[in-house]
Amino acid sequence: MENATINRREFLRGLGIAGAGVLAATSPWLSAFSEVKETAKERCRLGIIGPGSRGQFLMNFIATNPKAEIVAIADIYEPSINAALKIAPDAKVYRDYRQLLADKNVEAVVVATPLNTHYGIVMDAFDAGKHVYCEKTIGYTMEQCYNMYMRHLETGLLFFSGQQRLFDPRYIKAMDMVHKGTFGKVSAVEAYWNRNGDWRREVPSPDLERFINWRLYRESSRGLMSELGCHQLQVGTWALGKLPDRVMGHGGITFWKDGREVHDNVHCIYGYDTGETITYGSVISNKFYGLEEKIMGNLGTVEPENGKYFFEEIAPAPAFLQMLNKWENDLFEELPFAGTSWAPETANVNKGEFLLGERPKADGTSLLTEAFVEAVITGKQPERIAEEGYYASLLCLWGFEAIESGAILPFPEQYKIDYAPYGTKRQDIVS
Amino acid sequence: MSFLTRTMPDGTRALYEWFGAMHTRVDILLRSSAYDYDYLRDTVGIMRQEICEIEKTGNRFDPTSEVSRLNALPAGVKHTLSPRLYDILTLCLRYNKQTEGLFDITVQSKGHSPQTIGGIHIDSDGTYSRDSENIVIDLSGFLKGYALDRVRPVLEERGITDALVNMGNSSIMAMGDVPGPVRNACLTTSGNDSPDRCHIVNPLTGEMIRGKRQVQVVTNSGAEGEAEATRRFISCCL
Numbered sequence: 182m183e184n185a186t187i188n189r190r191e192f193l194r195g196l197g198i199a200g201a202g203v204l205a206a207t208s209p210w211l212s213a214f215s216e217v218k219e220t221a222k223e224r225c226r227l228g229i230i231g232p233g234s235r236g237q238f239l240m241n242f243i244a245t246n247p248k249a250e251i252v253a254i255a256d257i258y259e260p261s262i263n264a265a266l267k268i269a270p271d272a273k274v275y276r277d278y279r280q281l282l283a284d285k286n287v288e289a290v291v292v293a294t295p296l297n298t299h300y301g302i303v304m305d306a307f308d309a310g311k312h313v314y315c316e317k318t319i320g321y322t323m324e325q326c327y328n329m330y331m332r333h334l335e336t337g338l339l340f341f342s343g344q345q346r347l348f349d350p351r352y353i354k355a356m357d358m359v360h361k362g363t364f365g366k367v368s369a370v371e372a373y374w375n376r377n378g379d380w381r382r383e384v385p386s387p388d389l390e391r392f393i394n395w396r397l398y399r400e401s402s403r404g405l406m407s408e409l410g411c412h413q414l415q416v417g418t419w420a421l422g423k424l425p426d427r428v429m430g431h432g433g434i435t436f437w438k439d440g441r442e443v444h445d446n447v448h449c450i451y452g453y454d455t456g457e458t459i460t461y462g463s464v465i466s467n468k469f470y471g472l473e474e475k476i477m478g479n480l481g482t483v484e485p486e487n488g489k490y491f492f493e494e495i496a497p498a499p500a501f502l503q504m505l506n507k508w509e510n511d512l513f514e515e516l517p518f519a520g521t522s523w524a525p526e527t528a529n530v531n532k533g534e535f536l537l538g539e540r541p542k543a544d545g546t547s548l549l550t551e552a553f554v555e556a557v558i559t560g561k562q563p564e565r566i567a568e569e570g571y572y573a574s575l576l577c578l579w580g581f582e583a584i585e586s587g588a589i590l591p592f593p594e595q596y597k598i599d600y601a602p603y604g605t606k607r608q609d610i611v612s
Numbered sequence: 613m614s615f616l617t618r619t620m621p622d623g624t625r626a627l628y629e630w631f632g633a634m635h636t637r638v639d640i641l642l643r644s645s646a647y648d649y650d651y652l653r654d655t656v657g658i659m660r661q662e663i664c665e666i667e668k669t670g671n672r673f674d675p676t677s678e679v680s681r682l683n684a685l686p687a688g689v690k691h692t693l694s695p696r697l698y699d700i701l702t703l704c705l706r707y708n709k710q711t712e713g714l715f716d717i718t719v720q721s722k723g724h725s726p727q728t729i730g731g732i733h734i735d736s737d738g739t740y741s742r743d744s745e746n747i748v749i750d751l752s753g754f755l756k757g758y759a760l761d762r763v764r765p766v767l768e769e770r771g772i773t774d775a776l777v778n779m780g781n782s783s784i785m786a787m788g789d790v791p792g793p794v795r796n797a798c799l800t801t802s803g804n805d806s807p808d809r810c811h812i813v814n815p816l817t818g819e820m821i822r823g824k825r826q827v828q829v830v831t832n833s834g835a836e837g838e839a840e841a842t843r844r845f846i847s848c849c850l
């Protein structure tokens with residue numbers, strides 16, 4: 182459908198690049214879109230396992246994608262099934278995911294069940310020969326994540342995880358700039374996600390408490406680390422281009438003492454032998470600073486979530502920025518720079534610049550699902566996407582263990598995979 | 613140094629780099645399809661060094677600059693000028709004549725008169741001396757345009773044909789194919805950008821020129837642009 186192509190084109194234009202290939206070094210998974218034209222007439226057949234809140238969100242995108250058909254859903258909770266059928270009325274309904282996996286009509290599955298169930302479902306899916314998109318965090322333990330990743334390699338089946346920032350134009354643009362050295366040497370990434378709320382879902386009857394509010398209980402969740410930290414830690418390693426060497430952490434239940442078992446505030450420091458740090462903090466009894474990943478270089482700061490960047494010294498001149506941004510279309514309004522001399526005293530406060538011309542309306546989820554659909558059709562695993570998902574999961578679970586043990590934990594060597602780090606300073610990644 | 617890049621669909625690269633110098637900001641845009649960003653950034657690095665050396669020589673507010681040494685020199689004592697300052701001062705004296713005294717680098721001197729500048733002597737052996745210790749050389753209305761003339765050969769030597777160099781908005785040079793207010797020329801603005809700002813003195817009367825007013829001139833040379841813009845600003849206010 183015209184819509185989807187327009188989105189992708191607009192997305193690339195918004196980044197100010199000619200095509201996805203241009204960003205290959207900083208976001209190699211965008212290669213997922215390289216054969217879009219050849220696949221125009223094909224469709225893939227997907228099954229959704231666990232169409233709860235996230236699963237339905239994903240289904241909404243997939244349902245409007247002309248290249249995808251949701252042929253089956255599997256869930257164990259009637260309200261989820263009913264809601265999912267509103268999005269995909271023709272989908273076959275299974276009450277046991279194993280039946281869905283046995284359905285020959287299903288080529289690939291989207292797994293959006295609670296954390297503790299991912300492992301069994303994903304391993305079974307690989308065994309059944311299905312391509313897998315699994316929501317983050319991919320596994321409940323580091324070992325599970327490792328086994329899942331290895332199984333993906335052994336089977337050669339696709340493995341995506343729900344790290345939508347990988348496809349968020351703000352992040353892609355920010356990382357391109359970071360890797361080009363625009364902000365100088367990055368010493369630290371300060372990531373945080375703060376909210377003020379109990380993180381609970383409404384429960385129709387008390388016996389469903391642990392089933393519905395699975396996030397709050399230790400048997401099914403790693404709390405804020407697995408549910409929020411996973412996204413932001415990946416941003417840290419994406420920016421720094423390498424994996425940390427150690428982690429320490431602390432957490433507690435300080436405000437929401439309502440019977441939950443997972444911490445309502447967590448903090449971790451991830452350290453590098455070379456000195457850099459990624460800090461991660463999440464508090465759910467104060468929302469003032471919201472969420473951000475502050476990427477801090479000696480020349481400037483990027484806040485991809487906010488969509489802005491700031492230079493340490495002098496801000497770029499608006500007329501020159503306009504030239505850079507509009508050169509392509511030769512659309513120069515009056516360039517407001519000729520005049521009497523600019524003096525530092527008259528410089529404005531540092532309000533920063535927008536990463537993209539206008540604030541994007543959506544995060545990368547729609548493109549992430551599109552990329553999965555493309556990959557299922559072509560059968561090609563885009564570079565690094567499984568690895569990014571794997572390490573994002575590993576980092577949050579490793580931090581969780583540091584919080585649990587109170588110890589400084591070295592990087593778990595046994596879970597290292599073959600993963601070439603990004604160049605932290607790529608000069609001309611275009612050529 | 614801060615920079616941003618943009619690669620056009622046809623592969624052309626644009627590098628925008630900026631920094632503070634000469635008590636203002638310098639914005640440089642280079643466009644090239646032949647050179648990579650490293651090369652373009654190195655080019656800006658050389659341009660910046662040139663600009664900083666000009667400032668280091670000619671900033672009278674820097675007590676270690678060569679021009680500060682001249683402003684502290686006992687009357688009649690000779691100072692051997694660096695080639696750079698020799699070049700700057702001989703140009704300024706020439707522009708003083710060409711503008712019939714309206715462009716005057718000694719206007720900040722104590723008890724200034726149109727004759728003050730005649731108390732400066734530059735010998736053919738490259739030495740400087742002055743008749744009076746009241747003479748103050750102030751190059752702030754000249755260095756930006758002069759810097760444009762000095763960075764142009766850097767660009768030419770390095771094969772960059774398309775460039776825009778903006779020295780604090782008042783002195784702008786455009787070369788080749790770049791969007792800008794002029795083409796293959798320098799645009800110099802002189803004046804007051806607000807009713808209460810006045811910083812230009814009429815050397816013939818010693819009066820500050822008031823009022824929001826500005827003039828712009830287009831010249832080949834940035835240095836000439838400074839002298840000519842000053843001349844026109846003062847003469848149009850007479």
Ligand SMILES: NC(=O)c1ccc[n+]([C@@H]2O[C@H](COP(=O)([O-])OP(=O)(O)OC[C@H]3O[C@@H](n4cnc5c(N)ncnc54)[C@H](O)[C@@H]3O)[C@@H](O)[C@H]2O)c1
Binds near residue numbers: 258294318
């Ligand atoms: N990428 C993101 O930004 C993002 C956002 C929200 C949630 N998530 C992830 O999505 C996953 C689901 O979260 P959610 O908020 O949608 O949870 P949810 O509780 O709303 O949905 C989970 C669904 O799975 C079903 N389910 C549970 N066990 C099952 C089983 N054995 N077989 C089949 N279905 C089963 C439940 O009935 C429910 O419908 C989690 O891993 C979460 O971390 C990711």
